[in-house]
Amino acid sequence: MVHAVLNLPARVKIVEVGPRDGLQNEATILDVPVKVELVNRLSESGIGFIEVGAFVSPKKIPQMANSSAVFQGIQRKANICYSALVPNTVGFEAALASKVNEIAVFAAASETFSQRNINCSIDESFDRFLPVITAAKQANIPVRGYLSCVLGCPYEGKVEAEKVAILASRLFNMGCHEVSLGDTIGVGVATETVLLIDTVSKHVPIGKLAVHFHDTYGQALANIITALQKGISIVDSSVAGLGGCPYAVGASGNIATEDVVYALNKMGIKTDVDLEKLSRAGMWISQICKKNYQSKAGQAFLAKIKK
Ligand code: HMG
Ligand code: MG
Numbered sequence: 001m002v003h004a005v006l007n008l009p010a011r012v013k014i015v016e017v018g019p020r021d022g023l024q025n026e027a028t029i030l031d032v033p034v035k036v037e038l039v040n041r042l043s044e045s046g047i048g049f050i051e052v053g054a055f056v057s058p059k060k061i062p063q064m065a066n067s068s069a070v071f072q073g074i075q076r077k078a079n080i081c082y083s084a085l086v087p088n089t090v091g092f093e094a095a096l097a098s099k100v101n102e103i104a105v106f107a108a109a110s111e112t113f114s115q116r117n118i119n120c121s122i123d124e125s126f127d128r129f130l131p132v133i134t135a136a137k138q139a140n141i142p143v144r145g146y147l148s149c150v151l152g153c154p155y156e157g158k159v160e161a162e163k164v165a166i167l168a169s170r171l172f173n174m175g176c177h178e179v180s181l182g183d184t185i186g187v188g189v190a191t192e193t194v195l196l197i198d199t200v201s202k203h204v205p206i207g208k209l210a211v212h213f214h215d216t217y218g219q220a221l222a223n224i225i226t227a228l229q230k231g232i233s234i235v236d237s238s239v240a241g242l243g244g245c246p247y248a249v250g251a252s253g254n255i256a257t258e259d260v261v262y263a264l265n266k267m268g269i270k271t272d273v274d275l276e277k278l279s280r281a282g283m284w285i286s287q288i289c290k291k292n293y294q295s296k297a298g299q300a301f302l303a304k305i306k307k
Contacts, residue, residue, distance in 0.1 A: 006233035008259045009223075011270040013049065015210060016042050016257055018285070019070070020051040022062045022242025025253070026153035026289050030067050034288055036073035041150055041281035042239060043074075046273045047257070051104070055091035074134070078224040081143060083144065092132045096139055103136055104180075105129045106146035107171065109164045110153035112230055113184070117148070133175045144178030146212070146242070150196060151188030154251070163197035169203035174184030178208055180236055183223065184252040197230040204257040210234035213255050215241060220255035221263060228269075235260055240282035256295035258282050263297075274303055 020040055023030060030038075035053075042050050053067025057127065067084060078080060086092050095103050107125045108114040114122045123243055129145075136143045149156075150164045168179045181200065188196070188249035193211075200209060211227045211234070213220035224235055241256035261273045279298035284295040 006267075008228050008269055011233065012228065012264055013087045013210075014047055014238060014257060014260065014271055014273060015049040015051065015235045015236045016047045017041070017051045017212070018043065018224055018239035018242045018257065020054050021236075021254055022065070022238040022240070024061050024247075025061065025243040026053065026291075027065050028289050030288065032069045032073055032152075032176075035066070035070045038281065038285050039070065039074045041277070041284070042185050043045065043069060043077050043080055044274075045242065045277035045281060046271075047278070048079065048081065048272065049102075052082050052084055053267075054101075055094040055098075056083035056085060056087050059287055068094060071100065074161045085146075086132055087134065088128050088130050092135055096135075096141070098297060099143065100146060103132070103172070103251060104144040104146055105132055105176070106148065108148040108153075110149040110156045110166055111158050112147050112155035113153050116155070124273050126174070130214075130285060137175060142177050143175055144169030144210075145174075145179045146182055147171065147179060148182045148184040150181045151183040151192050154185050155190070161196050168200050168209070172204045172208060178210055178234060179204055180210040180212045182212040182236075183214055183220075186214035186220060188223055189217075190218050193223045193226045194230060197232060200245060201231065205235065206231040210236055212236035214251050214253065215255045216252045217266045221259055224255065224260060226262070226270050239278065240286045240293075240298065242285065242289065253294065256282065256298065258295035258298035258301070261297070262301065276305065 017130045058065035081101045084095050084100045086095050095147040204287040237257040237260045238254035239257045241253040243253035264271050282298045283293050
């Protein structure tokens with residue numbers, strides 16, 4: 001198999017973050033029925049992990065204020081994990097009431113970003129996560145950990161891989177079953193990705209690491225393939241490349257899930273995702289957000305099957 005020759009995994013877990021990471025930074029605040037339809041369409045496309053929303057301060061992120069109602073409205077499929085972002089115990093209680101399958105705590109590898117994003121230092125953020133992770137364990141809810149700014153910070157610039165490794169291992173050792181490394185502002189390139197993965201994987205098992213690339217400089221897919229060749233097999237992406245980060249001005253959305261799925265499917269790497277259903281969902285949500293459809297693969301695929 002070609003993927004084996006190129007040292008690529010046989011299967012990749014895709015974590016769809018569009019309804020959360022995508023919509024949290026769209027100018028249009030979507031109503032509950034639209035968000036519900038988006039999640040349902042994503043479920044129908046075969047994606048196994050969907051980040052549905054966030055239980056964060058509605059004053060900070062008004063786009064996520066209706067997350068409880070969205071969880072209530074979605075049609076859940078038994079084999080799909082529906083997760084949410086949780087910053088503290090207040091958020092955890094709301095997540096629990098919404099019967100989430102998984103939660104994600106989120107820290108940053110830059111002090112300034114941590115302050116701007118969650119209004120506390122990195123150390124304080126870990127103090128807040130401790131009771132959340134303990135409560136999640138008691139409720140049998142798996143916890144994912146995010147680390148932002150792993151390849152650069154909008155305020156502090158360069159971020160050392162060694163620092164990322166230490167913080168990633170703190171998240172892992174606290175009980176996060178998976179740690180997602182976020183290039184929040186999409187500045188990294190393939191050589192930096194190699195150094196990052198090599199350094200972090202000395203502290204956290206490679207199978208427990210995910211990559212989360214925003215596509216600001218168009219490097220995300222190259223970085224993902226590089227990360228896969230280094231042994232990563234979990235990739236975050238956002239349908240239609242929606243979104244950005246409210247605390248990282250100018251950062252564009254995550255890599256479009258359609259682009260990742262097209263590349264992986266064609267390389268013979270199993271994703272279980274139906275590109276047609278996914279692209280139709282991407283085109284539909286882009287129209288609703290009144291923006292051009294950002295996925296090149298999705299556009300090309302839909303144009304081709306129209307003929
Ligand atoms: P705070 O202001 O430091 O602290 O917020 P607080 O605990 O004193 O709360 C202030 C107000 O928020 C209070 O309300 C609380 O009740 C309320 P008030 O008395 O003013 O009316 N509050 C909450 N409401 C709902 N749900 C909650 C909650 N907690 C407090 N859970 C806090 C700290 C973290 C809550 C706040 O700063 C916040 O919500 N920040 C939002 C951060 C966020 O969602 N950022 C975007 C996601 S991160 C990201 O995109 C990066 C990622 O994609 C990876 C990558 O790309 O790198 C994951
Ligand atoms: Mg992100």
